[in-house]
Every structure is written in structure tokens, then in C-alpha cells.
Amino acid sequence: MGAHALGWSDRDLAEPAGSALADLVREIDMSGAWADEPVWRETFAAVPRHLFVPYYYVGVRGGYERRWGGSPDPRDRECWLRGAYEDVPLATRVRDGQLISSSSQPSLMATMLVALRVEDGHRVLEIGTGSGYNAALLAHRLGDDDLVTSIDLEPEITESARRHLDSAGHRPLVVTGDGARGVPARAPFDRIIATCTLSAVPRAWLAQCRPGGRILAPFAGGLIALTVRDTWHAEGHFLATPAYFVPLRGAGGPEPRPVPLSGVPHLARDDELFRFLLALSRGSLDPQEAYAMWRREGLPGRARYGITVSGDRAWAWLDDPAGPYAWPLPG
Template sequence: MTDLETLRTRAADQLDFAEPWMRHAWMAVPRHQFVPDTVWVVEGGLYRPFRRGDDPQRWARMVYDPVQSIAIQVDDGAPAAPHGGDVPTSSISEPRAVMSMLAELDLQQGHRVLEVGAGTGYNAALLAERAGADRVTTVEIDPAVATGAEEALFDTGYREVRVRLADGEQGWPQDAPYDRLVATASVTEVPWAWVEQVRPGGLIVVPWRTAFCSYGLVRLVVGDGRAEGRFVGAVTFMAVRGQRRRPVISEVFGPGAWEESRESKTALDLSLLADPHAEFAVGLRLADVAHWPQDGGHWWCSRDSWAYAADGTVHQWGPRNLADETATALTWWAGAGRPELFDFGLTVGPEGHRAWLGDPSESWPLAAA
């Protein structure tokens, strides 16, 4: 066998395939033919181009590493620095995450499926192995990325997969209704167009994030004028382009803000936020608040407020007391028995989004970031 075939087989032995068709698809679809010869890797704090010809073995190991995603574009195709970029904006997802999402999709032969975010085209090829190539539509917002996906699908024999250049938040109504919809970019709000384009009883599987917490995966069942379901995993994906915006500290923290802030002592146990389930739960309560640790302290910001806590002291500014809100949310989480991410759910309706713990009838609205 060639090195690539050996690596693909070795990766298959490390991956968890929930259904036999998934292993078959992994072995049938040549992942290396969907990865460009030039990709982007982090070096010296920047994303820099890495060319297959410079180190073919390293490139091959990256392609078939079960837990590595690979950036194929940075800064929307226009790197800010002469020899590097700041933010990855398109990638081929890590195989482990791909397989976990396919397992949740419960895809059957003959299902009509919409993928939002074509990327390299690789995931669409996996979908085609199960549903049939003529049953798969994949939507991509970036022209260069869409072209690359279409060429890779054509070259590998998946010529009936429809690659459409469009804003994925609008779905693709021309081929609706769909039995399944899967997104390869995360959202803070599930577009209502997706719900409208999936048949009653169909599924939507999409990575989820809040301003507070970057990871989540939700599986929604469509019906009765809404989509509803539980969180089923913790994956982190790039955000869809129309939902990238988050609260930015520089917009609320300026000269004199520290002197103007309210200082107080706090008993807030910030170590609780190291628990991923706690962080996720607080994110559902404070969906519009960004939070990050820095140099032993913790920062928060919303559209109109900020807070900083360290060494038992908190500074807060603006109409909201964000550290206090976090303390309240953590107390609620602990009082509820420290539930896991999988205990929470989401309801999407035309009027907005509501999160819930255990019982959908006891839900709360999610604030828009």
C-alpha cells in the first residue's frame, strides 16, 4: 500500500464509527484528494502557508490525523500580513468531529440532504456515499472555496453533488424540502430558513456557540412550527460569516474606564468555569456576554458593559454587573445538580430561541450576541 493508504487505514482503526456505512465511506472517499497542496499552519503566532512539496510526509500525516483540522483559507482569502494570516476562515474538519456529526445525523439511503458550508467538498462526498450523490446539495459562501470543492468532487467521481455559491444562512430553497440539514460552521442563531426547508420529522445537526462559550453541537427535530432537541456534543467550528460578531472589549473599555468602574470584593469561585459543563451552562444563561481568562484574572464584556476580576476583587462598568450575573448563573448551575451539556436543549421558533434544562416547557429566551 502507498503511505496515504496506510495512513487512511490506520486512522480508520482509531476512529469511532457509529454505523458500518461510516467506515465504508471513510475508506471509499480519498480524503487526501480534497486537501489542497497548500494549507495553513500556525508558526510564530501567525497562520503561514505550508506546501505539500516541502514535506510530503508531514502533509500526509496531517491529512489522516484523526484529531486534526486543517485550515485551507485564512482571513477570507486575503491574509493581512505579507507572509501569514490571523484567522482561519475555511478548513477541512478533524475526522473525529466529522464522524460524530454524521452519527447524529442518522442519514439513510435516499435522504435529501443540505450541507451548509461546502469547504473542501469532503463532507459532501461522505454524505453522497450514504444518501446518493444526486441527493446532496452543499452551499458555500466563498467563491474560491466553492470552486475548489466542486473541482474535488468532480475529480473524485461525485459529479452529481450540487455545489451552490450562496449565503448558507438562507439555505437552498430550490432543492427543498430536505430530510436532513447539517452545517459545518457554528451558529449563535439557527436561521429560520433552515427550519422552513426541512420536512416535518427531519433533522438539523449544527455546531452551536454563544458569546460566552465556543463549543456545542445541537440535534434538532423539525415539527409543529419549530425545531427542538438536545445538545449532543462539544465541538468547535468557525462561525458562519453572518454571525461572527461578538462583544468587543475595545468598544466599551476606554481611557478613564478603570477609574469610573465600581470596585468590590467578590467570593465568586472562578475555578468553576474550568468545568466545560459549567462554562456551557453559563453561556446559555449569558449568551450575549463574552468571557475570557487572562494572566490570572477574568474579563467579561457585553455591548454596553465590562468587568474584570482577580485576587478576590472585581471591577465592573456599565449598566450591567457581569461578574455578578456570572456568579448568579454559576449558583443556579450548582443548585441544579451541576448538569452536563447533554442535559440542556434548544427550541427554535419564528419568534426566537429558547434554551432549557431537562424540560422544554421550563425554558428561557436566549439573548442575541
Template sequence: MGEGVSRERQDPPRNPSQDDPFAEAAGRARRRLVAALDAEGALPDPAWRAAFADVPRHLFVPYYHVGTYGGYERLGRDDPAPEARRRWLDGAYEDRPLGTLLRGGELVSTASQPSLMADMLHALDVRDGDTALEIGAGTGYNAALLSHRLGDTRVTTVDIDPDVTDAARARLHEAGYHPAVVTGDGARGCPDRAPVDRIIATCAVPSEPGAWLAQCRPGAVVVTPLSTGVLRLRVEDARHAEGRFLHTSAYFIPVRGSLPAPPEPRTGGLPRGALESELFRFLLTLASGALDPYEAYALWQREGRPARERYGVTVRDGRQWAWLDDPEGPYVWEVGGEGRMGTG
């Protein structure tokens, strides 16, 4: 992975709000967050470490919702109580996801956990001069990290919800970052900004959208949540990509737009211990619609309860299949469809 700040970048100096009353306390909180991420080994690249150290996350979450018994509590910088404002600021720099948009009592947008963001950004393996497309604008914080690393002109973030893109654009500008913020169906990518070298999604997809690969340069990397994991694909061309899952678990809000929702896996009769296992739920969701749940359970037991890194996905000529250990091996099944390709 390339280190340091992009040599080609000629962005103007960042000018976050000069009258931010939280700037000093936020700086201390940000240093604590970076120290915690360092301790976890989440920031091996100095360039990403600098991004997390510099980008003011609190500007991207002026308020958020935390789960309480029976609902959500709103915390924000506009709260009249000093203690509530302190809780808001401290929470903005904790290593946890934050609910940022609530509609009808349900969260429709979140700010991802910083350590997971760091893992996904590291997996992008960006180089100086790369262009990046983010699917799911969220708060704008991830786009700011990308802009810090690559430069504003090389970053695009797209979201289907105009309320989300309007808010993200405003917060990015407040923090001094100016990537392209586009309102559109992220499942279709962003043709006007293609081709790109890197795609990162902050929403879960049921299968790899073909439009994304078509908008990638050969050799591009795509990092996207799938099932309850994060898939990293290396793109050979518009019709062929392959890669494995990262080790980490990941739970993202599903992409909204033109992609159909995956079928809900059947769980009746499966052992409680299996259903309580993150690794089995990952396999069950990844194989939904293709593997019988009881067959998935038998595979999981037979193969020693495999970790996420043993799974991968291949995209070739309009077909997609997941696999365990080997894309040509005995355990393969279709992704995002009804057909089973083989299970040993």
C-alpha cells in the first residue's frame, strides 16, 4: 500500500469552521480514538493513520441516535445540557457505529464503526493517483477520509437519498473537504465518474452489481459488505473478478435501489448453538436461496466451522458463485440466485 500523502494532489488547505467550540476537546478525543485503533492494529498505513487523526468526525455526526430500551435516544451538539453535549462528543469518537437517520422508528442510515472503516479502507490498497467511488454517502465521514488520502478531485460518493447527500455535502464542506457528492442509485454505480480504480460500499449488497465491475479499470479493487462479512474483489475486467472475505464480521444497512433483497434463510429445526454462531449465520446468509440450510449446517460442521477468510466469491461472464477454500473446489454455490452449483 502506498504511504504518505498523494504527490499529485493540489487541494487547497482545509479550513474547518474556525468557531467550532468543540475543536479542542474533539482533538483530544480524536487522539484517543487513533491510539485505540493503533492498539488494535487497525492503522498499519501511516497515510490512513493521518486521515483518522485529522478528519473531525464530530462535524459529521452533529447528532445521532443510541439504542435504549424501547427506542432511541438522541444526542447532539445542540443539546442545552452541558453533560449531554459531553456525552455526544465522547460518543462521536468511540469505536462504535452510530445511528444517524431515523425514519418511522427505524434506522435508515448509520455512521460505521471506525475500526471497521479502517479495515475496509486498508483492504482497498489505494495508491497515489487512484480514483475512488464510494457507494453509500452516509454522513460523509468516509468520503472525507478518502479525500484526505487521495485528494478531493479523485473521490466520488453516491447515495440514492437526496436528504443523505445534501447533509453529507454540507458536512464535508464544513470540514473542508469537497469530493463529488452524487444523488443516484448506488447499485448502478456512477457512470459519469467512470472508470475508477477503487470502489468501496458502505451498504450491504445481495450480490456484486455488474455495473460496478463495468465502471472499474482492470486491476481495480472492490470492497463491499456481503452477507455478514466484507468481500474484497480484484477486478480483471468488466466480466471477471475474484476475491476473498476479510476476517471481520460486518452488519450494514442493505443497499436501497434496484437490487432485490435476498431471500430470508430458513432456520427451523437448526441447533440453537449454530444459530447463535456468527460464522454459521454468515454461511447461512451467504448461501441463502442456493444451499439448503441443513446442508449448510452439515458443511459447516464437516469443515471445522470455517472462518470468513476461507470463503470467497468469483464473478465471471454474468455468473457469481461463492466458494469455500477453492473457486473450483467441491464447495461452490450461486450468489444472488436460486440455482445450486455444487456442494461436494
């Protein structure tokens, strides 16, 4: 949905949107997110985020408030545009009070895209189309829309994403379907990136990824970067950064159950790194056992953990896939 569809002229939007985008790029620049791959700075500077969020929701007491670029009130439109370029996630789909889709925080998107290690000519599969903004960034970086495939479960999400992408001048393939099954007709891929939290690593992704390919996905409140060896084997470490996304819906595995924390000190319960370990070891390690290991090993951060997928088995580990600290994962 472009400026005209919102009831604005291109001239109305050009200056304030350009200024807001430049501010966002400077903010991400200062975070150091793309220091290792500055090509992403140019990419973010070239793709206007407001085209992908013609409306979004902000949390207010008791629910959500809608901000809309087509509001007849110029103050509301200004608030919408300013919010579209804040370095925060934006809720784009809310159903029965529950968030089902969002546009991710731009600085976290930059961190993930750099960690994906995209190279010219790579074929990329995105799991979780959302607003279409991430697909547009990938298409711009690669310089070829046909190299990018994006899939989402909800037809209304994929339909609106196609409109947003078209308004930005990009036409990657956007598929409606179960992201856990991938898009076999477009395989093999060099890179797979998910913008939704996994509860298990879908084997279909390994089968659709070239040997040596890379899968980057949110898992247990972190970001796992897996190198694919072949159809049945992949392994890799977590990034150091936290990451919280809406869950993958479809055939992605069972929803996690609450973990009883009796016997775990209250300070540990509130520690973000310990809670990551709890989420990663859910159902396999007793919380007290996990706490004892965490203390014994010096309160390890995310980057010391990893995941291995081998045949029908998958397990998480601390420091070494074959070391003493390893536990099975679902799926």
C-alpha cells in the first residue's frame, strides 16, 4: 500500500519519511549491527519501512491501539510515520487480543541478516513473511527478486505482503503454506532464515538446504545458526543476542509447557540467561539440575550453547556437542 493509497502524495511523505529512515539507519549504525557487512547499511537505507506497515498496533492498557497512515488527522499520521521508523518491533496482526504477526525490530533484523552470511547469487528461503519488509531487504541485497522465497501460513498476511512488496518495487515469490514444510518446489536453498520461534528443527529445511548452507532461526529466546552438512545433519552455535518472536504455526512441533521452578533461587528465576537455559533444556533437564550446571559452569551466555541434528535425533549442548553437558530436544 503506497502513499497514494493512504491518501498522501509522494511529496507529502518523501521528506519526513526520508529523514526518519536516515535517523533509523544512523541508530542501527551506532549499534554496530552491520559492522562486519556494511552492504546491509546501504540496503536498509534504500528500503522504506513505512511502506510495509500502513497500519500497526501499539500496546496500551487493556489491549492494543491502532495507528494508521490513512488517518484524516494529520497529527495521527505524523505519529504513525514516526513510529514506523522507531527501532522497535511493530504488531501488524492481532486476533482476539493475541499477536499473530509483527514487523521485527530493525536492529535485530540487521543482526540476523548479517549472521545469515548471504552472498551474491544465493537462493534464500524466509519462514514467516510478516509485513514483507525482510523479504524486500533480502531482494534488494541480492539484486534479484527471484532468488528470494518467503512463506507464511496466513493468506491475509501473504496477500498484504505482496502488496507492500509491490509498492516498494520488489516481487519475490511469496507462498501461502506451512513454513515447517518449507517450499520444496523452489529448493535447494543456500540460506534459510526464520522470523518465528521454533520448538523443533524441521527436517524439511535440512532436506531443502544445500550442503554447507546455513539456517538461522529463533529458538528458546536465542538465535541458532546451523550449518547443514547433508539432508540429515546440521550443527551450530547460538548467537550471543536474545531474540523473542511469535511461534512458528503449523507442523512445527508441540507448544512448550510451563516449567516448575520449585527449589530454584528467585534471583536465578529472574536472570535472563538462566531463563534461556530453562527454555533450551525444557522437558530434558530438571530445573534444579540446570541451575546447578549453570552455576558450576560460570553462568554461561547464549554463545556457549549449540544444537546438533543427526538423523532422527536432535540435542542441545554446552560448549561441545560430544561433551558432558548435552540433552535431547523434541522433534
